[in-house]
Amino acid sequence: MREFIDPILVLVLLLNFVALGASRLRTLIQAVAFQGMLLGILIILAHGSFMLWVLLMAGATVALKGVMIPRMLFHAIREVVIRREVEPIVGFVASLFLGAVGTALALLFAKTLPIAHEPVSSLVVPASLSTVLTGFLVLTTRSKAITQVVGYLILENGVFIFGLLLMEAIPFMVELGVLLDLFVAIFVMGIIIHKISREFSSVSTSMLSELKE
Amino acid sequence: MAFLLFIVPLVMAGLALVTPSNRWRPWLIPAGGVAHLVLTGLALSGGPVSALQGWLVLDPLGKLVLGLISVLFVVCSYYAPAYLALRAERPNRFFCACLLAMLGMMTLVTLSHHLGLMWVAIEATTLATAPLLFFNHSPRSLEATWKYLLIGSVGIALALLGTFFLAYSSIREGLAPTLLLDDLVRIAPQLSGPWLHAAFVLLLVGYGTKMGLAPMHTWKPDAYGEAPGLVGALLAGGATSCAFLAILRFYQICQAAPEAAFAREILVFMGLFSMAVAAVFMIRQRDFKRMLAYSSVEHMGILVLGIGLGGLATFGALLHLITNGVTKGVLFLSAGNIHRAYDSKLTDDVRGAIRRLPVSGVLFLAGFLVVTGSPPGGPFISEFTILTGAVSGGHYAVAALYLALLAIVFIGMGTTVLRVVQGVPSAQAAATSYRDRPQLVIPILVFMGLSLLLGLYIPKPLNTMLHDAAAYLEVTP
Numbered sequence: 001m002r003e004f005i006d007p008i009l010v011l012v013l014l015l016n017f018v019a020l021g022a023s024r025l026r027t028l029i030q031a032v033a034f035q036g037m038l039l040g041i042l043i044i045l046a047h048g049s050f051m052l053w054v055l056l057m058a059g060a061t062v063a064l065k066g067v068m069i070p071r072m073l074f075h076a077i078r079e080v081v082i083r084r085e086v087e088p089i090v091g092f093v094a095s096l097f098l099g100a101v102g103t104a105l106a107l108l109f110a111k112t113l114p115i116a117h118e119p120v121s122s123l124v125v126p127a128s129l130s131t132v133l134t135g136f137l138v139l140t141t142r143s144k145a146i147t148q149v150v151g152y153l154i155l156e157n158g159v160f161i162f163g164l165l166l167m168e169a170i171p172f173m174v175e176l177g178v179l180l181d182l183f184v185a186i187f188v189m190g191i192i193i194h195k196i197s198r199e200f201s202s203v204s205t206s207m208l209s210e211l212k213e
Numbered sequence: 214m215a216f217l218l219f220i221v222p223l224v225m226a227g228l229a230l231v232t233p234s235n236r237w238r239p240w241l242i243p244a245g246g247v248a249h250l251v252l253t254g255l256a257l258s259g260g261p262v263s264a265l266q267g268w269l270v271l272d273p274l275g276k277l278v279l280g281l282i283s284v285l286f287v288v289c290s291y292y293a294p295a296y297l298a299l300r301a302e303r304p305n306r307f308f309c310a311c312l313l314a315m316l317g318m319m320t321l322v323t324l325s326h327h328l329g330l331m332w333v334a335i336e337a338t339t340l341a342t343a344p345l346l347f348f349n350h351s352p353r354s355l356e357a358t359w360k361y362l363l364i365g366s367v368g369i370a371l372a373l374l375g376t377f378f379l380a381y382s383s384i385r386e387g388l389a390p391t392l393l394l395d396d397l398v399r400i401a402p403q404l405s406g407p408w409l410h411a412a413f414v415l416l417l418v419g420y421g422t423k424m425g426l427a428p429m430h431t432w433k434p435d436a437y438g439e440a441p442g443l444v445g446a447l448l449a450g451g452a453t454s455c456a457f458l459a460i461l462r463f464y465q466i467c468q469a470a471p472e473a474a475f476a477r478e479i480l481v482f483m484g485l486f487s488m489a490v491a492a493v494f495m496i497r498q499r500d501f502k503r504m505l506a507y508s509s510v511e512h513m514g515i516l517v518l519g520i521g522l523g524g525l526a527t528f529g530a531l532l533h534l535i536t537n538g539v540t541k542g543v544l545f546l547s548a549g550n551i552h553r554a555y556d557s558k559l560t561d562d563v564r565g566a567i568r569r570l571p572v573s574g575v576l577f578l579a580g581f582l583v584v585t586g587s588p589p590g591g592p593f594i595s596e597f598t599i600l601t602g603a604v605s606g607g608h609y610a611v612a613a614l615y616l617a618l619l620a621i622v623f624i625g626m627g628t629t630v631l632r633v634v635q636g637v638p639s640a641q642a643a644a645t646s647y648r649d650r651p652q653l654v655i656p657i658l659v660f661m662g663l664s665l666l667l668g669l670y671i672p673k674p675l676n677t678m679l680h681d682a683a684a685y686l687e688v689t690p
Contacts, residue, residue, distance in 0.1 A: 113407050116385045132374065139367065145359065152366055159374045162381075169380040169390030174329035178373065181336040185366050188343055192359055199352050208356040211435040 001045050005121040008038050008045070012161065013103065013127055016134040019154060020099045021092050025146065028086060028138075029073045032153050035131075036065025039160055046120050046164040053172050061160075064179050069153065069186050076146060076190055080197035087204065090141040102133035116165075124164055131158030143204050145193045149186060156182055215264040215271065215324055218252050218279075221245070222317035229309040235301070238309050239294040245313045246283075246290030249320070253283035257678075267393055268327040273681035275323040277531060278458045280678070281538045282319050284663075285450045288656045289443050292546055295652035296443055299553060300348075307344045315341040315447065322455040326394040328376050331459060332369070335423060338452055339365045345444045346436050357432075357439035364432040365423060372419025372459075375412045379466070382408035394462055401469035409467065413476055416463045417483065423456035426483050426517065427490035430510045434494075437506035438558070442549020445502070449509040449545060450538035457516055457534065464520060465686055477521045481611060484518025487511065488618040495625035501551070502558045504629050505544050508584060511622055512537045512592075518615065519599040520686075526602025528683045529595050535675070536591030536667050542660035543580035547573045550654070551633065554647040560629055565638035572654045574634050576661055581630040583664050585623045591667030 015035045022028040040062035047054045088095060106129035115122060135155025139148050163170060196208070225245035232238045256262050257280055262271035271279065293312070297305050318338040325331035339362070347358040376392065383397070384390045385405040391397060397404075422429035437445045467476040491511035498504040512533070519530025548558075550573035555563045566574035583590030586597075596619065603612040666672075671679070 113411065114385055114405060116381075116387075128374075136367075139363075148363055152363065152370070155367060155370050159370055159377065162374060162377045166377055166380045166384065166390060169384065169392060170329055170377075171327075174327070174333065174392075177330070177333035181333055181340065184340050185336070185362070188340060189359075189362060192343075192347075192355065192362065195347075195355055196359065199355055205359070208359060210353055211356050211360075211438065 001048050002121065005042065005045050006123050008042055009121065009123045009127040009161070012038055012042075012157075013130060016103075016131055016154070017096060017099055019138060019150070020095045020134060023086055023092060025077050025086060025144075026074075028147065028150055029070050029077075032150055032157070033066050033070035035154070035157050036069070037062050039065060039157060042161070042164055043167070047167050054167075057172065057175055060176065060179055064183055065153070065157070065160075069183065072186060072190050073146060073149065076193055080194060086147055087143050088141055089143055095137060095141055098137055099134055102137065103130040106130035106133060120165055124161060128158050128162035131155075131161060134158070143206050145189075145196055145205050145208075148205065149189050149193070152189075153186070214252075214256055214259070214262050215269040218249070218256060218262075218324065219317045219320040221248050221252060222313045222320065226310045226313035226317065229313060230306065232306075232309075235305060236298075239297040239305060242293045242309055242312055243287070243290040245316065246287035249316060250283050250287045253279055257674075262324075267395055268330060269324045270326040270395075271324055272326070273678065273685040274458060274461060277534065277678055277682045278454050279320060279323040280675075281454060281535055282316070282323065282451045285447065285538055285542060286316050288542060288659050289446055289546070292443055292653060292656040295650065296441065296549070299647070303348065303350070308348055311341045311344045312444075312447075315345070315452070319451055319455050323458060328379070328392040328394060328397075328462065331462070332373055332376055335372075335420070335455060335459060336366070336369050338455060339369060339423065342444070342448065342452060346440045348441055348444070349439065351439075354439040357435040361432045361436045364429070368419045368422025368429060370419070371415050371422075375415030375419055375463075378408050378412035378415060379404075379463070381405075382412060394465070397466050398469045401466050402471065404466075404470050406470075406472070409470060409472055410475060413463055413467055413472070414479070417460060417479060420456045420459040420463075421483065421517075424453050424460065424513050424517075425506075425510050426513055427487040427510055430487070430490065430513075433510060434503040434506040437509065437545075438500060438503040442502075442545045442547075442552065445505065445549070446542045446545035449505070449541040453509065453513060454534055454538060457513070460517070461520065461686060468687065473523075477523060480517045480521030481608075482521075484514045484516070484521055485611065485614055485618070487514025488518070488615070488622070492618050492621040492625060495622055495629070498625070498629050499560050500558050501560060501563065501629055501633050502548055504626060505541075505548055508544070508622070508626060509541065511618075512541075512584075515596065515599065518611075519602065522599065522603050522606055522608060522611065523687075524602050524606055526599045526606070527686060528679060529598030529600075529602055531679050531682050531686075532598060532667075532671070533592065533595035535679075536595045536664060537584070539660050539663045539667070540580060540584045540590065540592055543576055543657055543664060544584060546653075546657045546660070547577040547580060550647075550649065550657075551577060554645055555638075555642045556645050557642075560632040562639070562642065563633050564636040564642070566634045569638040569642060570649050572649045573657065576654070576657045578630060578634045579661060580657075581626060583661075583668075585626060586619060589665060589668040591664045594668050594671075 110126040139151030321334040
């Protein structure tokens, strides 16, 4: 089944660009949700078997990253957002360009690191690093609190992709703990977004600028 | 035993959630603190503590941090009910529960010998503290909580990537993959060098964010500025110590692999850089709680600097972990009292704290003197040990820079502290009903006493623990 891994990783990379170019919040969240579902499929493909814990792990990933967290985000924009645009600090074309540069750098950097003799796929390391960089980009160049959460999610997805190389090393309980922490983090962030919108009647973090030197 | 240590606080947190009375609920905090202190005492004095096939082990380093957290929490917990009584208008259900959950998760960090589990516990500590920062429900505390949560989570995500890199460095060499600390230290010499380097950098950035090392410290002034003094003390003495412990774990692996020189250079640089950034921002600081945050950045810098220098400085850094922790208790709690009395934390409004609050004001001043390394406080001994370590190791430039930065911090912090404590309070400042009362000043006196005690005499059991921990850290296979 490993021949399917590369195409899916390419899809994940393309979704990074969709996220960078998205002008509507809805598209952005959908891109991340789709990416989360692909991660679940990747877990099964990387392990190459249908053992119970693999299926559970994949199921939990799809349920959390693909369904529940995106639903929470959609709920949040229905509840609080007045304007549904992304409001970038850096323009879309520039973001896409930076994303491309980041992906190229990730490919170059991955070349300098020695890969195991029987890798799951040689694309895993660059895809992971490039997704982490995309997450950073979304996090730093979009001003809404909710887009910052999405940026954090993309970053987490990147870390998760690297985890595909370590299916045997990371025990099931720890993986579940990581997912649970992520879920609670997003949940708490959701509550805070709600409070921000009530307090400032906007969810732009540019309002959050009172604390500084 | 290992389970009891972190489950008891979590059970108490659960109890706090279901206790209906806003007035009696805060007393669960000291109850949990005392229970934890008793268990910690048993664990420290008894035989080896371990569980789950080496996942949970109480080693000498963990003992040191666990002891610090337990003492810090129990003294702060005595302060909590009186503080919450002052803020009776605020519901404290989540505050009490999160405070106890934070204790449980910090304990789990000190016990974890599985690096994945340790990551989960540290992230859980972050999540448990977020509601504590939001206790005041003001727009400013909202901003502080958001920054803390987002910057903390991103930092921790990078630490997870670093943990994965570390695991991969063993797979790359065809070894059985593992994230157990003891196994990793044993196979450290065979680990793949480039991956280990990349892992260490990511972990230092990730857990360094949690610890508040510059330049990842940006959440700290906001969080410490807006959090209640009690939470500030636990964050600056407890949560940051846990992140420091995480960095020590990875340093231990680098030390066992012949990569110590690489790790040490980075640690020395990060340490000096943090001290320098703190020194710059402390000059002309008008907000005395933010000033304490920069003081925390400075002391985290001193800790990693000491580890980076190695040898005698390692012992100094471990001692500094303890002395800094208890002294931060003095500063944050007394600053919290002053904040309550004046209803402001800006030096423009706060004047004459010694006249307005004879006990808290004097303790704030004394805390400043002790934390900046004036004898006979505990930090004087630990900072001096680090200096001796630097000189005896031949790092003369580092030693000179270290002394210069300590002097700048002393002057910068002194200006702000003297403005707060000297002079005559304005009539407006006397308007609040706050008065020093025993329950709000005894914990500060206890912290001050501990800090002075450590400066004059290190008790034998603590001395043994410190030597064991230093030897454990420097161990090579």
